[in-house]
Amino acid sequence: MNEPNPSEQQRPGTPPATQLAVIGVGGAGGNLVSLLARVPWPGLRCVALDTSWRTLQMRSGVETLLLGRSVLGGLSAGGDPKQGRAAAEASEAELPALVSGSDMVLLLAGLGGGTGSGAAPVVARIAKSAGAVVVAIVSMPLELEGSRRRRQALLALNRLREEADVIIPLSNQDLLDKSDPGMTVPQLFSAANERLVEVVTAWWRMLALPGLMHLDLGALRAATSGRGVECQLASAEAVGNNRTFEVWAQLTQNMGLGESEFWKKTAFIVAGIAGGEDLLPAEIEWLSAQIRQQAPQANLVFGVACDSSLQGRLLVTLMLSNAGGRDLEVLLPEEQTPESSGRSEPAPVSDLETQSFLPPATQRLPSRIVPPPPAVPPEKARQLYRKQGVRSRGKRTGAEQGMLPLEVVSKGRFDKSDPTIRDGEDLDVPTYIRRGVTLN
Amino acid sequence: MFKSSSILVGLEIGTTKVVAVVGELSPTGALSLIGIGQCASRGVRKGEIVDPVQAAEDVRAAVAEAEKNADVEISSVYLGVTGGHIQGLTNRGVHQIVSVDRDITEEDVQQVIQNARAVVIPPANTIIHTMRQDFMVDGKPGITNPVRMLGSRLEVDVHVVHGNDNRIKTAMRVVQGLQLRLDGVAFNGLASALAVLTHEDKEMGSLVIDLGAGVTEYVVYAGGLFKHTGVLAVGGDHISNDLAIGLKVPLGRAEELKIRYGSALTQPELKGQTVNLENEHGLHVRTINLEHLNRIMALRVEEILQLIEADLAQSGWLDHIRRGVFLVGGGARIPGIQQLAEQIFQLPVFLGRNGSINSIQSTQDQPEFATAIGLVKYGSIQQKRQTGWLERFRDTLSGLIPH
Numbered sequence: 001m002n003e004p005n006p007s008e009q010q011r012p013g014t015p016p017a018t019q020l021a022v023i024g025v026g027g028a029g030g031n032l033v034s035l036l037a038r039v040p041w042p043g044l045r046c047v048a049l050d051t052s053w054r055t056l057q058m059r060s061g062v063e064t065l066l067l068g069r070s071v072l073g074g075l076s077a078g079g080d081p082k083q084g085r086a087a088a089e090a091s092e093a094e095l096p097a098l099v100s101g102s103d104m105v106l107l108l109a110g111l112g113g114g115t116g117s118g119a120a121p122v123v124a125r126i127a128k129s130a131g132a133v134v135v136a137i138v139s140m141p142l143e144l145e146g147s148r149r150r151r152q153a154l155l156a157l158n159r160l161r162e163e164a165d166v167i168i169p170l171s172n173q174d175l176l177d178k179s180d181p182g183m184t185v186p187q188l189f190s191a192a193n194e195r196l197v198e199v200v201t202a203w204w205r206m207l208a209l210p211g212l213m214h215l216d217l218g219a220l221r222a223a224t225s226g227r228g229v230e231c232q233l234a235s236a237e238a239v240g241n242n243r244t245f246e247v248w249a250q251l252t253q254n255m256g257l258g259e260s261e262f263w264k265k266t267a268f269i270v271a272g273i274a275g276g277e278d279l280l281p282a283e284i285e286w287l288s289a290q291i292r293q294q295a296p297q298a299n300l301v302f303g304v305a306c307d308s309s310l311q312g313r314l315l316v317t318l319m320l321s322n323a324g325g326r327d328l329e330v331l332l333p334e335e336q337t338p339e340s341s342g343r344s345e346p347a348p349v350s351d352l353e354t355q356s357f358l359p360p361a362t363q364r365l366p367s368r369i370v371p372p373p374p375a376v377p378p379e380k381a382r383q384l385y386r387k388q389g390v391r392s393r394g395k396r397t398g399a400e401q402g403m404l405p406l407e408v409v410s411k412g413r414f415d416k417s418d419p420t421i422r423d424g425e426d427l428d429v430p431t432y433i434r435r436g437v438t439l440n
Numbered sequence: 441m442f443k444s445s446s447i448l449v450g451l452e453i454g455t456t457k458v459v460a461v462v463g464e465l466s467p468t469g470a471l472s473l474i475g476i477g478q479c480a481s482r483g484v485r486k487g488e489i490v491d492p493v494q495a496a497e498d499v500r501a502a503v504a505e506a507e508k509n510a511d512v513e514i515s516s517v518y519l520g521v522t523g524g525h526i527q528g529l530t531n532r533g534v535h536q537i538v539s540v541d542r543d544i545t546e547e548d549v550q551q552v553i554q555n556a557r558a559v560v561i562p563p564a565n566t567i568i569h570t571m572r573q574d575f576m577v578d579g580k581p582g583i584t585n586p587v588r589m590l591g592s593r594l595e596v597d598v599h600v601v602h603g604n605d606n607r608i609k610t611a612m613r614v615v616q617g618l619q620l621r622l623d624g625v626a627f628n629g630l631a632s633a634l635a636v637l638t639h640e641d642k643e644m645g646s647l648v649i650d651l652g653a654g655v656t657e658y659v660v661y662a663g664g665l666f667k668h669t670g671v672l673a674v675g676g677d678h679i680s681n682d683l684a685i686g687l688k689v690p691l692g693r694a695e696e697l698k699i700r701y702g703s704a705l706t707q708p709e710l711k712g713q714t715v716n717l718e719n720e721h722g723l724h725v726r727t728i729n730l731e732h733l734n735r736i737m738a739l740r741v742e743e744i745l746q747l748i749e750a751d752l753a754q755s756g757w758l759d760h761i762r763r764g765v766f767l768v769g770g771g772a773r774i775p776g777i778q779q780l781a782e783q784i785f786q787l788p789v790f791l792g793r794n795g796s797i798n799s800i801q802s803t804q805d806q807p808e809f810a811t812a813i814g815l816v817k818y819g820s821i822q823q824k825r826q827t828g829w830l831e832r833f834r835d836t837l838s839g840l841i842p843h
Contacts (some may be wrong), residue, residue, distance in 0.1 A: 159443060242534065248560060249560050366751045390540075411681075412685050412691070413684075413691060414485075414486075414677075414683050417485050417490075418524070420524055422673060422747065427672075427673070427678070428674075430678075430681070431682065431736075431743045433685075435739060437735065437739060439686060
C-alpha cells in the first residue's frame with residue numbers, strides 16, 4: 001500500500017468526511033468530469049485524464065493530466081485500447097499523486113474507445129493500490145457505434161471488474177431510442193451527460209444521507225456484479241402535495257424509464273427514497289408498488305433516509321440492473337471468513353444483509369441463479385491481463401460468444417405475433433407443454 | 441334532432457367475426473335491438489388488426505348485412521377496441537381545502553378530479569375511458585358529492601383505461617375508411633359488462649369475463665362503479681392452437697374438434713375413448729384420443745381463469761365481488777366452464793344474458809353478441825349525456841312515467 005503523498009495535505013478545518021476524487025478518463029469521462037466540477041460539492045477533487053492534448057485543453061475547472069506523452073505524443077489513442085493502456089502505463093508514476101488522500105475514487109469513462117477502455121483499468125488499479133475504494137461508472141457504447149467498439153467495451157469492462165470495487169455500466173441506448181427525432185447530436189450528447197451528472201449527484205447524496213434503512217455501496221455492488229450486467233440510473237426530486245406522483249412522473253418521463261425496454265430485463269433494483277421529517281409511509285409504499293408493478297420479478301433493495309435538510313421534499317434514486325437477480329447469499333463478498341459462518345447464531349454477515357428490504361427467499365426464482373465468476377487473485381489476474389495484451393488481437397476480441405434464440409416449442413399460429421408474456425411465461429405456448437403434462 | 445340520432449350501431453371487430461348491432465333509442469329512452477349483421481373476420485389476431493384491408497372488407501360486409509336486416513342506413517358507429525395493450529389503472533388525486541371555513545366548493549371538486557386525471561401512462565398510449573369513483577373527505581370514503589361538505593382534505597380515485605394509441609387508431613382508421621362516422625370508441629370489456637349487468641349486479645359487485653377468440657377481457661364492477669380492467673391476450677384461438685399442436689391436426693380440424701368434443705373439465709370417463717377422423721370422402725385418416733383433447737383444453741381454460749383470479753386476488757377486488765361472475769363471449773359456450781369457474785372463483789357463475797336491451801329472446805341468449813350489444817348500450821348512455829337541457833327535461837318527465 002502506498003503512503004499518502006505528503007504534498008496532498010489535509011486542509012485544516014475540514015471534517016473527516018469521505019474525500020472523494022472524481023477521475024474522468026478519455027473523452028466521455030472528461031466531459032462528465034468537467035460537468036461534475038460545476039456542481040457545488042465540498043471536498044471534491046476533479047481530474048480529467050486523456051491521451052489527447054487538444055481535448056485536455058478544452059477542460060475547464062478540473063485538474064488535467066496528459067497520459068503517455070512519451071508514447072503517443074499528445075495525440076489520441078485512436079480508438080485502440082492497447083494504445084490507451086500503453087499510454088496509461090507510461091504515465092503510471094504520475095497517477096498515484098492524483099488519488100492519494102482520497103478515500104474514494106469515482107472513475108468516469110465511456111467504454112469502447114481507446115483511452116477510456118485502455119486506461120481506465122490501469123487508473124482503477126493504481127487508485128485501489130493507493131488504498132481508495134474505487135467506483136467506476138462507465139457508459140457502454142451505443143448500438144450505432146458498431147460491434148467492434150461494443151466488444152472492446154465488454155473486454156474493458158471485464159478488466160475493470162478485476163480492478164475496481166463497484167462498477168456501474170450504464171446503457172445510453174434507451175435515451176437514443178426514445179429521443180425526440182428532431183434532437184441534434186450535440187443536444188443528445190449533452191442531454192445524456194447532464195442526465196448522468198444529475199443522477200450521479202443524486203446517488204451520491206443518497207449514499208451520504210444517514211439512512212433509516214441505509215443504502216451503501218454494498219447494495220450497488222450486489223446489483224452490478226456479474227457478467228454482462230448493464231444498469232440504468234435515474235433520480236428525481238419533487239416538492240408539494242403530489243410529490244410522490246410527480247417524482248414518479250419525472251422518473252418515468254424525463255428519465256425515460258416509462259416505456260423503457262430495460263424494465264423487462266431488470267432483475268435487480270436498488271431504490272433510495274429520501275425526504276424530510278415529514279416523509280409518509282404511504283409515499284414509500286406507493287412508490288414501491290409502482291416499482292414492483294414495472295418489474296414484479298426483480299429483487300428490490302430499498303433504502304430510506306430522512307434528513308431535515310430535505311424538509312418538504314422527496315428525493316428518489318433508482319438503479320435498475322439486469323444482474324442475474326440471484327440470491328443474495330451468492331453475492332456476499334468472498335472476503336467473508338469461514339469462521340464467521342461457524343457461529344450458532346446467524347450474525348449479520350454484511351451491511352447489505354441486515355439493511356436490505358428484500359422479498360422472502362421463496363419468491364426468488366431458483367432458475368435465475370448465476371454463479372459468480374471464479375475468484376482470481378489480483379496478482380494472477382494482472383498476469384493474465386498482461387498476457388492478453390501481448391497476444392495478437394483477432395482471436396481475443398472475438399472471444400465473446402453470441403447466443404442463438406432457443407426456440408424449443410412451436411407456437412403454431414402465434415409464432416409471428418407479439419408474445420403474450422405474463423410473469424415470465426409465454427402464454428402462447430400450449431399450457432400442457434409449459435406445465436409438463438405428458439400425453440401418452 | 442332525435443329522429444336522426446335515434447339509431448345507434450355497435451361495431452365489434454373481433455378475432456373470428458365482425459358484428460354490427462343496430463339499436464333504436466326511442467324518444468322515451470327505451471333501447472331496442474332492430475338488426476344484427478355479422479361476417480367472419482380474417483384480418484384480426486389476438487383482438488388487434490393485422491390486415492387493415494381484409495378487416496375493412498369484413499366490416500363492410502357486416503355493416504351491409506346489418507343495414508339490410510334493420511332496414512336502416514348506417515352512417516355512424518360506436519367502435520369497440522381491445523387487445524393485450526389495453527390496461528386499466530386507478531389513480532388517486534388529492535386536494536387540500538385551503539379556505540378558512542373548510543367549505544368544499546365546486547372548484548375544489550374540479551381541481552381534485554383534475555389532479556387524479558393526471559396519470560402517468562406510457563407516452564405511446566392514449567386514454568380510452570376515465571371513470572370517476574367515490575370521493576373521500578378527510579379519509580372518509582363513499583361520498584358521492586362532496587360539494588358543501590366541510591373538510592380539509594379531498595381525495596378522489598379515477599379509473600383510467602388506456603391503450604396503445606397507434607393500434608386504437610388503426611381500428612378507427614379502418615372504420616373511417618368506409619365512410620362511417622365514429623360516434624365513440626369503447627373498450628370491449630366495458631361494453632360487455634354494460635350489456636349483461638343490471639344496476640343491482642353493479643351495485644353488489646360483479647365480475648364480467650368476456651372469453652373471446654383472440655383475447656379475454658375482464659372487468660369488475662363494485663358499488664355501482666367500474667373498478668378494475670384487465671385484458672389477457674389469450675382466448676379461444678389458443679385452445680384450438682393447443683389442440684392443433686398437441687393432437688397434430690390442422691388448425692381447422694382442431695377448431696372443429698374443440699366445438700364438438702371440447703370441455704372445460706377433465707372428465708375421467710373419457711379415459712381410453714377415441715374418435716376417428718375422416719377426410720372429405722369419409723375415409724378413415726387418424727384416431728384421436730379424446731382424453732388428450734380433453735386434458736389439453738381443460739388445462740388451457742383453467743389457466744385463463746386462474747390468471748384472472750390471481751390478478752383480482754392481487755388487486756384485492758376479488759373480495760368485493762358478491763353477486764357473482766358473468767361469462768360472455770364465445771368461450772362461455774364451452775361445456776363445464778361454469779362449474780370450473782365456480783371452483784376457481786368460489787362464487788356463483790352465470791352465463792351473461794343481454795338483459796339491458798329489448799330484443800328477441802334468441803339474440804339475448806347469445807353470449808357472442810354481448811360486446812356489440814353493449815356498445816349500443818354505451819352509445820345510448822353517451823347520447824343521453826350529450827343531449828341538451830330540453831331533452832334532459834323531457835327525460836326527467838318521461839322518467840316519472842313508469843315504462
